[in-house]
Amino acid sequence: MNEHSFILPSARRWAIGDRNKNNDKYKRILEAAAKIFADLGFHQSTISQIAKTAGVADGTIYLYFKNKDDILVQFFSDKTRQVFHRFKEAVDSGDTPVEKLRNLIHRHLWEFQRDPNMAIVYLAETRRKNRVVEKQIRTMSKMYFDLVAEIMEQGQQDGTIRRELYLGLVKRFILGSVDEAINTWLHSEGQYDLSSMTDPLMDLFIRGIGNTPSRNTL
Amino acid sequence: MNEHSFILPSARRWAIGDRNKNNDKYKRILEAAAKIFADLGFHQSTISQIAKTAGVADGTIYLYFKNKDDILVQFFSDKTRQVFHRFKEAVDSGDTPVEKLRNLIHRHLWEFQRDPNMAIVYLAETRRKNRVVEKQIRTMSKMYFDLVAEIMEQGQQDGTIRRELYLGLVKRFILGSVDEAINTWLHSEGQYDLSSMTDPLMDLFIRGIGNTPSRNTL
Amino acid sequence: MNEHSFILPSARRWAIGDRNKNNDKYKRILEAAAKIFADLGFHQSTISQIAKTAGVADGTIYLYFKNKDDILVQFFSDKTRQVFHRFKEAVDSGDTPVEKLRNLIHRHLWEFQRDPNMAIVYLAETRRKNRVVEKQIRTMSKMYFDLVAEIMEQGQQDGTIRRELYLGLVKRFILGSVDEAINTWLHSEGQYDLSSMTDPLMDLFIRGIGNTPSRNTL
Amino acid sequence: MNEHSFILPSARRWAIGDRNKNNDKYKRILEAAAKIFADLGFHQSTISQIAKTAGVADGTIYLYFKNKDDILVQFFSDKTRQVFHRFKEAVDSGDTPVEKLRNLIHRHLWEFQRDPNMAIVYLAETRRKNRVVEKQIRTMSKMYFDLVAEIMEQGQQDGTIRRELYLGLVKRFILGSVDEAINTWLHSEGQYDLSSMTDPLMDLFIRGIGNTPSRNTL
DNA sequence: TATGAATGAGATTTCATTCAT
DNA sequence: GATGAATGAAATCTCATTCAT
Secondary structure (H helix, E strand, O other), rough: OHHHHHHHHHHHHHHHHHHHHHHHHHHHHHHHHHHHHHHHOOOOHHHHHHHHHOOOOOHHHHHHHHOOOHHHHHHHHHHHHHHHHHHHHHHHOOHHHHHHHHHHHHHHHHHHOOOOOHHHHHHHHHOOOOOHHHHHHHHHHHHHHHHHHHHHHHHHHHHOOOOOOOOHHHHHHHHHHHHHHHHHHHHHHOOHHHHHHHHHHHHHHHHHOOOOOOOOOO | OOOHHHHHHHHHHHHHOOOOOHHHHHHHHHHHHHHHHHHHHHHHHHHHEHHHHHHOHHHHHHHOOOOOHHHOOOOOOHHHHHHHHHHHHHHHHHHHHHHHHHHHHHHHHHHHOHHHHHHHHHHHHHHOOOOOOOOHHHHHHHEEEEEEEHHHHHHHHOOOOOOOOOHHHHHHHHHHHHHHHHHHHHOOOOOHHHHHHHHHHHHHHHEEEEEEEOOOOO | OOOOHHHHHHHHHOOOOOOHHHHHHHHHHHHHHHHHHHHHHHOOOHHHHHHHHHHHHHHHHHOOOOOHHHHHHHHHHHHHHHHHHHHHHHHHHOHHHHHHHHHHHHHHHHHHHHHHHHHHHHHHHHHHOOOOOOHHHHHHHHHHHHHHHHHHHHHHHHHHHHHOOHHHHHHHHHHHHHHHHHHHHHHOOOOOOHHHHHHHHHHHHHHHOEEOOOOOOO | OOHHHHHHHHHHHOOOOOOOOOHHHHHHHHHHHHHHHHHHHHOOHHHHHHHHHHHHOOHHHHOOOOHHHHHHHHHHHHHHHHHHHHHHHHHHHHOHHHHHHHHHHHHHHHHHHHHHHHHHHHHHOOEEEEEOOOHHHHHHHHHHHHHHHHHHHHHHHHOEOOOOOOOOHHHHHHHHHHHHHHHHHHHHOOOHHHHHHHHHHHHHHOOOOOOOOOOOOO
C-alpha cells in the first residue's frame, strides 16, 4: 500500500506499531515540511528549513526519507489515507444520496480549512505537470471518483439524481468547484468560514443556476 | 498598459511596426519559455533551456526581460490580454444569457486546448502561494468575474437565471469546473476533444445534477 | 565586538577554544583571501581562487562568510584588532614622546613588512571610493589618530613637540609618509629592509627638511 | 611618447591637429570615464555607463580605445602630461627653493581639488598591485621625484635645506603627506578648502614637529 | 541513530567585446 | 565612422546530499 515501507525498511520498520520517540521524529519532519512547503512552495523550500522547523539535523531527514521528493510523496500518502478515511465516514453518515453528498462537501471544506498547509500543498501539486506525486494524486482522484460515483448511482436509483449524467464529468464538476472555493478562501487569507460554503455549493450542484418553476429542495 | 514597454525601451522600442528578424526574438523567447515552463514548471526551468529553445544566447534573454520572473509576468500579461479579448468577443456573439455563457465556456475550452502550454502554466500558477504573477492573476480573475457577472445579471433580468445566487460563488463554481476539466484533459495527454465538454458542462451548470419533473433545455 | 560571531554562530561557535582540524578552516580561508586579494585586488579575486588556495570547496566559504564582501570585512576587523594591539604596546614601551613615536613607526613598518599581503590590501582599500570596509577603515583611522594625539600631547607638555600644531594634519603627515614608504617598498618587490626606514623618517618628522643652526637629535 | 598613437593609429591619427567633431568624442569619452571611474572604481564601472554618460554608443568606445584598460591608460597619460606641465610651471615661478616647494604643494592641492574625479582615480590606482597603469604611474613618480630633487639640490646649495637628506625618502615624505591630505579631503566630501592646507603642510615639511629654540620661518 | 560540516554541481545574471548594418 | 543587439564566458551564491564522527 505504501511503497516507502519497502524503500526505507530500516527507518520505517519500526514506524508502525512502535511508539518510541523516534516515530515522533518522522511525524515532526512531515509536519514541518507541510508548513514550509505551504509557505514557500516545494521547490523554494530547503531541507535546512524543514530540519530546523522540525528540530532535527539536516542529515536526520535522510534517515526517514529517501530524498526531498520523498517527503512530498509520503506527505501525500499520509494525508490521502487520513482524509479519505474521514471522507468515507462522512458519506456513510448520510442517509439519502443528497445528504451523503452534502456531508462529503462539508467534510471536504472542513478538513481543508482545518489544515490549510495541506490545502495549499494539495492545490499546488494537483496542478503541476511531471509531478513527483503523480501516483498519489491519481490514487486520490480515483478514491474521490469512487465516492462520488457511489453516491450518484444510489441517487439515480432512488430518482433524486438525473440518470443521463456522465459521472467522470460530474466528479470534475464537483471537485473543481470545491477546490476553487478552497483556493479562493486561501488567497483571501482565511477571512471567512470556508465550511459555510457547503449549502450554497450544494444548491448549485443540485439545482444548477437555471431557473425552473418547481424544484427539489436540499 | 504594459509596464515593460518602459522598462526595456531600447529593446522594445521597435517591437511594434518593425518586421526585421530581430523583432520576433521577443516572441520566440516568450514561446520557448511557455514550452519549458509547461514541461518543467517555472522553478525547474532554466534560462539556458529557454535560451536554447528560443535559439538565442543566454544573455540575450536579459535584453528583453528584466529577469526570470519577468518572463512569466510578461507571458501572463500577453496571454491575458489576448485571451480575454477573445472571451469578450465570444460573450458578445451570444444573444441570450445562456448562449453567452455557452459561448464563453466553449471559447475558454477551445483556447486552452489550442495552446496547451498556456493552459499548463496558467493552471499551475493560479494555485501557487507567493506567486510571482499575483497581480496578473488577480486581474484575470477580476475580468472573468466581470464577464460572468454581466451574463448572470442579464439572465436574472430575463428570468432564465435564478435570482438568489451569490455571484462570487457562481464564478468559482463555473471557473473551477472548467479549469478542472482542462486539468483532467491535460493529464490525459489530450486524448479527447476538450471543447466537446462544453455542452455537458453547460447542462450541469444550468440544471445541476438534481432530478426534477420539468426542466429547461439549453 | 566582532559582529560576525552572531551572524554565523553555528560555524563560529567552536572557533575559540577548539583545536580540531575544522577550527583552522576559517583562518585558512582568511589567509588565502589575503593572498588572493593582495595579488589581484578585491574585485579581480574570485571565490573559486580563494577556495582553491584555502584547500576547501567553493561552498564552504559561505559557511564561514556571509558573502564575498564579508571576507574583506572580517579580514580588516581581525587585522585591525591584532595590529593595533601591537601598536599600542609599542607606544607604551617608549619612555619619552619621541621614543614612543619612534617605536610606533618602527612597529608600523615592521608589521607591514612581516605581512605584505595585509599591507597591500590595506593600502589599496584605504584609498578606494565606496569601500566595503568603510566602517573598519574609519575605526582604524580613529585608533591611529588617538595614538598619535596622545604622543603629541605628551610631547607638547614636556616641550619636545611644538605646541602650535594641528593634530589632524600631523596624523596625515605621519601616516601618509609611512604608508607611502610602505607602498614604495611593496612596488620595489621588497628588495630592501623596510623597517630600516624608521630613523630616516623620524628625522624628517622631527626636524623637517629645513636647515637651522642648532637642532635636536633623536 | 604616447604608446597609443601606435596602437590605434586610425582613431588617433587625426586626434592631434584635427578639430573636427570626432576629436571631441574622444575627449567626451575620457571625461565620462573619469566620472564613472571616480564614482564606482574602475572594475565596478561598465562600458555601457561610460558610453551613456559620454553620449555615444557602446561600440563607439572601441573606435577610440583598444579596450577598457586602455581608457584608464590614456586617461592617466593625458592627466600626467597636463598636470605635470602645470607643476613645472609652479616650481619655475618660485624664486627660492622653499618658495618653489610651496608653489608645488599649492599647485598640487589646487589641481586635485579642481578635478576631484582625477584625484579619486589617481589615489586609487596609485595603490593597486598589478596595476594596468603601472608604466604611467612610474613615469609620474619619476617626474615628481625630479621636481623635488631639483628643488632640494638648489636648497642644499643655498643652505636652506639640510644636506644629509636621502632624496628618495624626501619625495615619499612629501608626496605621501600631500596624497593623504587629499585622500582625507575626498573622504570628507570636500567640506573644506583643500589648498588652504598648503602652509600648514609646508610648515611641517620644513620644520618638522620637533621643538627647537630658533627656527626658520617660511 | 543522529549530527551538521563539507561538498560541488548548477542556477542566475552581468558585461566586455564583436560585428552586421 | 557609428551603432547597439547579440554573444557567451565567467562570477557569485545556493542547496540537496553525503559521511566521518
